[in-house]
Structure formats: C-alpha cells, structure tokens
Amino acid sequence: MIPTGGPPFKPRAGSAALLPFPWYGVPHVAEQTSTVRVALAERSYDIQIGSGNLSGLSAFLRHRSSSGHAVLVTDTTVDGLYADQLGDELAEQQWEVQVLVVEAGEQSKAIEVATELWETMLAEGTDRQSLVLAVGGGVVGDLAGFVAATFARGLEFFQVPTTLLAQVDSSVGGKVGINLPGAKNMVGAFWQPQGVLIDVDVLQTLPAREYRAGLAEVVKYGVILDADFFAYLEDHRDAIQAQDPTALRYVVERCCRLKADVVAADERETTGLRAVLNYGHTFAHALEAAGNYGALLHGEAVAMGMMCAARLAARLGRMDQALVDRQQALLEAWQLPLTLPDYPGEELVNLMYRDKKVAAGQLRFVLPDRLGHVEVVGDVRVDDVLAALQ
Template sequence: MKRAALTAEHKIVRVELSERSYDIEIGAEIISKAPEFFAARTKISHAILITDDQVRPLYGEPIARACAAAGMRTTLLSVPAGETSKSITMADRLWNESLDAGADRKSVVIAVGGGVVGDLGGFIAASFARGLAFFQVPTTLLAQVDSSVGGKVGINLPSAKNMVGAFWQPQGVLIDVDVLQTLPEREYRAGLAEVVKYGVILDPEFFAFLENNVEAINRRDQNALTHVIARSCQLKADVVQADERETTGLRAVLNYGHTFCHAFEATCGYGELLHGEAVSIGMLCASRLAELLERIPAEVTERQLKLLTALGLPTTPPKVDIDQVMAAMQRDKKVEHGRLQFVLPTTLGHVELVGDVPANLAKRAINDGD
C-alpha cells in the first residue's frame, strides 16, 4: 500500500479504492486554494456548500466566495452546530433547500465543518438524486483524522447513533492544519482521542511518538500536527482500502472503544459528551475489559491512561445508570444474536474483535474506572 508523501509543510495520502480512489491533501495555509482542489478533481457548475452556524463565518463563507469567484454557481447552506443536527429532520430540510436552489445530478456537495457536518453533508450527497459527488473540508481535528476519511456518512436516530447512512466516498479531502488554531480547546482535545486510538490499534511506534511529543501537540505545533494528521489518515486509509464496506471484519478495528463510547453518548444524551471525550473513556473501558479477560497486562491500560491524561482528555466514565448503558450496548452494530462483541487489544498496536463477552465483565470494566 502507498504511504503518505512527506514534506515538512505538505503531505498527500492517497486512498486507493479503484475508481473511487481519492487524495487527502494536508498542509498549512491551503484552504485558500480550495476551488482549485475541487476543480482539479471534477467539473463543478453548481457547488452546494454545507456548513454549520459556527463554521460558516470562519470558513464556509470565504470558501463559498472563492468558489463563486472561480465561476461556480454556489449555494451555501448551514445547520445549527452540534450532534443534534445529524438528524432526519435536518436531512429533510437540506434535501428541500438543495431542491429549491436548483440542485440536480450534476451538483457537487462540499462539506465544510466538523464530523457532524461531514457525516450529514455526505449523507445528503449520497441520497439526493441517487448520489452526488462531494468533497470534505474538515475543520476539526476529530473530522480530519477520522470521520472525513473512509466514506462513512449518515445520521442518528434518537436512540441509536449513525444507524441510517451509506458508504459514499468523497472526491477528495482538503485538510488545512491552520484551521485548528481557531478550534476551541475542548474540541481540539476531543480529536486527540482518535489519534491515540490509531496508535493503540495499529502502530505502537506512532503511539510512542505521541508520548514523546505531548508538549508540541498540546500547543498545536504546525509540523507536529501535519505529521499526526497524515499518519492517522494513512493508518485509516490502509484499513479502508482492505475493507471498504466492513465485509471482512478488518474495518471493525477502527471501532476500538466505540461500543462503550456510543453507549455513553446515547445514555448521556447526544451533545453532553463530545464524541472524542466518549472515545477516550471508552478506550480505557475496553482496555480494562481486555485485562479482565487476561488478554493484556495492566501496563497497556496504564500507558493509555497516562497519555490521554497528558493530552487533557477525560478518563472517568460518566455518572449514568449502568443498566441503561448496557441496554444501549445491545443496540451496537457489532451485536450478533444478542451477544456483545468488543474490539479489544492483545498488545499495544494490535486489537481483535472478541465475541460473546459476559455482560458482567463489561459492567466491571465501566465501574472499575470510577
């Protein structure tokens, strides 16, 4: 598989998926070149930019103006910021607003924002007129390293996250590390959880890099971020290339910590915990569960706890009804015939999907984190 092209300021990760292949371009001060990035990959006569109310003045409106100046008919749509916008109601609104704007099968969707905007915008692209081309311009660290890569798009149901959606690959992903300078501290740190995840599941050397560069990462050093984002994207791209539609089970490794994470999010109410915060807590629960199953020594959990703490992430499970959490887990997509399955480490850098895990051990893994 191809590796990322490396320079100090600019990197390209190629996601190889036959005719659905695309580039992830990563660098500093490149968002101003967005129209050229789009036009180089597909002909655009009508661009539908989807953003949220917070990102709109920062990046949505400037990109829309730049696209218009480049000769593209441009429609800018925005939704309220936050997880609650990833809903059937909001999708219905965007479908109709796109229709009112004269969208047709040649229109191109450009998602400018965090993971919610990327997932929602991608779902609009996948479903409107049976599928429109689209681009991702992720503006949060979480979206840059995770949700913008791999083609998963969708919306939430009230009681189940990401339950309605599709696999719909973008034409390209444009990542400007400088946009992270405007990201609120809590949002920035939430994204770091997914970065740590890649080290745990696939790359112990990358995990060690994170341990050794905490100070640079915490101050959002440009070069450190470019490397961290490019490596995270490459690791995810490698998995997606091998299992694009989750048919072989390989892509399940990306869900490390997410069975606990999604249950916490649903039980707390979407928006109470940021996704990355729930991932941080969920990874530690999964690691403790692996300890209880005697799959790993305590040191593996301790290293994760130390790094996540140093990066300012929460590590203690929320105070919620444990039975509600367990009920939410039963709605996880990895459940088979009512039996819980978890992605669990066997060592730092390798995880496996483990089935038929006793519910009482999953409860202990949560309670032991208090």
C-alpha cells in the same frame, strides 16, 4: 408534511467577494502539503494535508470534478470562521455556489434537517452535475455526505474537515449518515468523497475541549495499529498539545494513512477488518446515548471507552496492566476526562445491545493484546463488562 419550525439553515446565493483571504497569495502551499491516497479502485481519492492550503480549494475541486456548481454545507459556527469566505472565494473563481448553513451540534444529524437540505437543493436548481462540499466537523460531514449520497441518487462529494476529529477520522472512509432518536448513525450510506482537503491551520480556532477530544481518536490509532506512532505521540505530547504545525501535519497524515489502509482493505465493514477502528466505541456509543448525545463530546466518550476496553482486556488476561497505564498517562496528559458519568452499568449494557455492531444478539468488543494490535472478541460475559465500567 415535515414541520419546519425555525429554519436550521439559510440558503445564500453565491456572489463575487471583495475580501481577500488572510492567506491569499502566500506561496508556501506546495512545500507544506502531503497527500494520502485512499485506494478503493474506481472510488479512490486523495486526502491533501497542509498548512494554509485552504486557499487552493477551487483548484483542488476543479482537478477532480467537471462540475461548476457547489452546494456548500456548513454550520453556524464554521460559517463565520471559514465557510462564508470559502463560498465567496469559490464564487470569485467562477463557481456557482449555494451556502447552506445548519445549526451547529449533533441535533442537526436528523431527518428533518436532511429533508430541508434536499428540498432547498431542489428549489435552488441542484442537479446531477452539482457537487456537495462539506465544510465543518463530523456532524456537517456526515449530514452533507448523506445528502450527497441520496440527492438524485448520488452527487459528487468533497470535504474540508475543520475539527481534529473530522480530520483524523470522520472525513476518511466514506461513512455518512444521520441519527434516529436514540440510535446514532442508524440511517446512512457508504459514500466516498472525490477528495478531502485538510488545512491544519483551521484548528487554531477550534475550542480547546474539541481539540482534546480529537486527540482521543489519535491515541486510538496508535493503540490499535501502530506502536511506533504511539511512541511518537508520547515523545511529542507537548508539541502536539501546543498545536505545533509540523507535529500536527505529521499526526493528521499518519492517522489518515492508517485509517485509509484499513478502509481500503474493508470498505463496507464486511470482512471484520474495519471493525478494529471501533476500539472503545461500543462503550463510547453507550455513554453518548446515555447522555442523550449532549453530555460528552464523541472524542471524550471514546477516551473513556478506550479505558473501559483496556480494563476489560486486562481483566480478561489479554493484555498487561502496563499498557493500560501507558494509555491512561497519554490521555491524562492531554487532559481528557476519564471518569465515567454516573450512569447505571445495566443501562449502559442495554444501550450496547442496540449498537449496529451487535452480531446476532452478541456483544462484541475490540480489545488490544499488545500495543498496535487488537482483536474482535465476541464471547464476553456481562459481569466482566460491568466490572470494566468501574
């Protein structure tokens, strides 16, 4: 049997709440939301982006589901900030709610935690008519999505991402999963949500370091897909750093739109198109693995990985040094750490070979040739990879 150890989450019966939301009744929802449609035939869904729109969650769910039972999965950090109140609010709106709280942090993306979620859901009477609602960052979304994809062969799934990284990246596209020891996201599925509700106001409680890490993925979209967006980021870097709501809603919407279009064209990463989203990620995953997923935030590793990829592209003569410098200037303006930890280069290369994106034993890199355009490059010499790590 699975060892239980300390309970990583606490089930809690839904109950009527007496506390109103701080934003309850504020009539600005309609004006301040926009919608990005992810076009995936019968799996199409909406991403609603706004400020203060969290109060409309019940209506958002009811519009897209006939379920009356929500399994709300969150973590110990987000529970006290938003999820606890959201659960109460749903219960007040006649939902049957179970709130399942896992420990905050990457270590919750584990088989043992998924197992305890499955077993608790079974014990609490979850059935095929229930839905799973992830309220949290990428870890909660990936874990809850995997549990939704597999419980009773698949439940409806909704997301309320509460970190910038989850809002612009991990909540879009249907990738869900858990880690194996030493191999991130090695067990998982493609499981599209029925809807994603993004309230940028929740980022006000996000630690500054996590906000900055999310900005690394924002920069990524500009480099790989959209030169105009990159220029917008340069022009608005102070407003974005200050979390100006208007700039932030635009940034999140633009990133979701860019990613949604890529996902629509290559849902299951089979044509190679979706691979462009992995810019910087072959390096980043190795850096994260070398630090046992504890030293760097994912976005910080992505910032470093994008610098490695840009240096590699320049070294191979695929790209101008000027673009390497522009990317570096933007990342530095947002105080992203760009100096790699002191891991041996050979160790990092070995870790890259364990990446899921290795095809038939060959390392592949997503490399820019100009702003807004990348290509997947397969025939890279290990020497050049090692040099790009410097």
